[in-house]
Amino acid sequence: xxxxxxxxxxxxxxxxxxxxxxxxxxxxxxxxxxxxxxxxxxxxxxxxxxxxxxxxxxxxxxxxxxxxxxxxxxxxxxxxxxxxxxxxxxxxxxxxxxxxxxxxxxxxxxxxxxxxxxxxxxxxxxxxxxxxxxxxxxxxxx
Numbered sequence: 001x002x003x004x005x006x007x008x009x010x011x012x013x014x015x016x017x018x019x020x021x022x023x024x025x026x027x028x029x030x031x032x033x034x035x036x037x038x039x040x041x042x043x044x045x046x047x048x049x050x051x052x053x054x055x056x057x058x059x060x061x062x063x064x065x066x067x068x069x070x071x072x073x074x075x076x077x078x079x080x081x082x083x084x085x086x087x088x089x090x091x092x093x094x095x096x097x098x099x100x101x102x103x104x105x106x107x108x109x110x111x112x113x114x115x116x117x118x119x120x121x122x123x124x125x126x127x128x129x130x131x132x133x134x135x136x137x138x139x140x141x142x
Contacts, residue, residue: 001025001028001029001030001106001107002030002031002106003030003031003032003033003104003105003106004021004024004025004028004030004031004032004033004105004106004107004108004109005033005035005096005099005100005105005107005108005109006018006021006022006032006033006034006035006108006109006110007035007036007037007092007096007108007109007110007126007130008034008035008036008068008069008072008111009036009037009068009092009111010036010068010072011111011113012111013111013112013113013141013142014072014110014111015072015075015111016111016141017109017110017111017139017141018034018072018073018075018076018109019075019076020109020139020141021034021076021109021139021141022076022077022078022081022083023078024107024109024139025081026078026080026081030106031082031083031084032076032081032082032083032084033083033084033085033086033099033105034069034072034073034076034083034084034085034086035069035085035086035087035088035095035096036065036068036069036085036086036087036088037065037087037088037089037090037091037092037095037096038058038061038062038065038087038088038089039058039061039089039090039091062087065087066087069085069086069087070085072085073085092126092130093126093129093130093133094129094133096108096110096126096130096134097130097133097134097135100134100135100136101134101135105136106136106137107136107137107138107139108130108134108136108137108138108139109138109139109140109141110126110127110130110138110139110140110141111127111140111141112125112127112140112141112142113125113127127140
């Protein structure tokens with residue numbers, strides 16, 4: 001294995017997933033990429049004030065996501081483990097499956113549930129969706 005991708009959202013479950021992924025990456029000599037996704041606001045026509053507020057919200061979310069992913073990377077750091085923390089735009093399951101589809105990732109790791117309780121009821125969990133669409137193995141950490 002060359003690279004393991006772990007999706008995080010700051011929840012306890014995603015932190016557990018990052019720890020497990022770090023242990024596997026170290027044992028296999030793989031690089032660990034820790035990714036957090038940020039929803040993007042679609043560019044629409046509207047009042048400039050509303051568009052500016054939407055852009056401001058996305059930037060605040062990106063800043064908070066950057067803090068979370070760096071904090072998790074520091075928490076799972078181990079000797080001889082190369083970690084790359086990244087913030088990406090998009091829907092979590094689709095965004096995490098894309099690197100696996102392009103061949104850059106050998107395994108994807110996620111927690112069994114994240115922050116989005118209501119979203120899970122309405123849309124299904126990120127872990128469930130990722131297992132369905134990822135062409136590479138997905139480890140769901142409990």
